[in-house]
Amino acid sequence: MILDQIAADTRLRVEAKKKEISLEEVKRDTQSMEKNTGFPFETALRKPDLSFICEVKKASPSKGIIAEEFPYLQIAKEYDEAGADAISCLTEPKYFLGKDEYLKEIAKEVKIPVLRKDFVVDEYQIYEAKILGASAVLLICAILEEEQLKVYLQIAKELGLSALVEAHDEKEIKQAVRAGAKIIGVNNRNLKDFSVNVGNSTNLRNFVPPEILFVAESGIKGPEDIAALRKNKVDAVLIGETMMRSPDKAKMLRFLKGEEHHEES
Numbered sequence: 498m499i500l501d502q503i504a505a506d507t508r509l510r511v512e513a514k515k516k517e518i519s520l521e522e523v524k525r526d527t528q529s530m531e532k533n534t535g536f537p538f539e540t541a542l543r544k545p546d547l548s549f550i551c552e553v554k555k556a557s558p559s560k561g562i563i564a565e566e567f568p569y570l571q572i573a574k575e576y577d578e579a580g581a582d583a584i585s586c587l588t589e590p591k592y593f594l595g596k597d598e599y600l601k602e603i604a605k606e607v608k609i610p611v612l613r614k615d616f617v618v619d620e621y622q623i624y625e626a627k628i629l630g631a632s633a634v635l636l637i638c639a640i641l642e643e644e645q646l647k648v649y650l651q652i653a654k655e656l657g658l659s660a661l662v663e664a665h666d667e668k669e670i671k672q673a674v675r676a677g678a679k680i681i682g683v684n685n686r687n688l689k690d691f692s693v694n695v696g697n698s699t700n701l702r703n704f705v706p707p708e709i710l711f712v713a714e715s716g717i718k719g720p721e722d723i724a725a726l727r728k729n730k731v732d733a734v735l736i737g738e739t740m741m742r743s744p745d746k747a748k749m750l751r752f753l754k755g756e757e758h759h760e761e762s
């Protein structure tokens with residue numbers, strides 16, 4: 498299964514990083530950092546209207562290369578100017594061709610909060626996210642034990658980071674709720690076989706209590722998808738490929754919101 502493979506590779510990557518900079522060192526580095534005031538990622542999602550999280554992603558295992566040319570900083574700035582509420586930035590290098598530097602530079606450059614999109618299997622990566630300037634981390638239920646998830650949520654909280662806890666089915670949502678997640682994302686893409694069903698997040702909407710923020714992730718292509726998610730009282734959407742492939746981010750965002758009738762001019 499691809500997810501297990503990515504998680505295993507990530508463990509190796511983290512072990513190698515620890516040899517260069519130890520866990521103690523990254524912990525110490527976060528201690529000397531300015532304390533965050535509030536949780537900007539969570540705040541960005543907690544508004545009456547639907548929030549948009551736009552993703553900076555060069556490639557993925559299901560789609561291959563999405564952006565041959567990849568002016569990541571410019572893309573992030575365009576998302577910010579287009580009115581995105583937050584940015585998701587892939588840092589996983591092998592399968593998504595992400596880089597820590599992308600996140601670091603983007604977080605410095607934009608006003609909106611940035612989520613570190615990676616496969617967290619070690620607390621090391623949460624401290625690292627903080628150092629890179631992220632406002633939030635992704636925690637994927639399918640690769641974490643419930644106890645681990647609880648511990649990681651606590652570490653993130655202490656660092657002033659929000660956590661988007663990703664679930665794919667009812668069982669994982671229940672785990673996320675028990676572990677104390679404040680933001681739950683339901684992935685419409687099954688990471689076991691890459692099949693996409695935008696109905697997955699609407700079907701599972703009611704398993705998440707209303708005080709927990711609900712994010713619909715993946716496979717969102719057009720205003721009909723957004724309208725259906727709005728109707729189901731989703732708090733936020735996470736959109737990657739559709740935004741990445743669009744030459745005019747502001748226009749695409751208006752199109753998705755139903756404010757613009759044509760995708761292309």
Ligand SMILES: O=P(O)(O)OC[C@@H](O)[C@@H](O)c1c[nH]c2ccccc12
Pocket residue numbers: 552554614615663684714715716717735736737738739
């Ligand atoms: O490009 P899409 O289909 O709009 O999907 C974005 C995002 O949801 C997807 O990249 C994603 C969702 N969960 C993940 C976990 C790891 C890596 C990537 C992801």
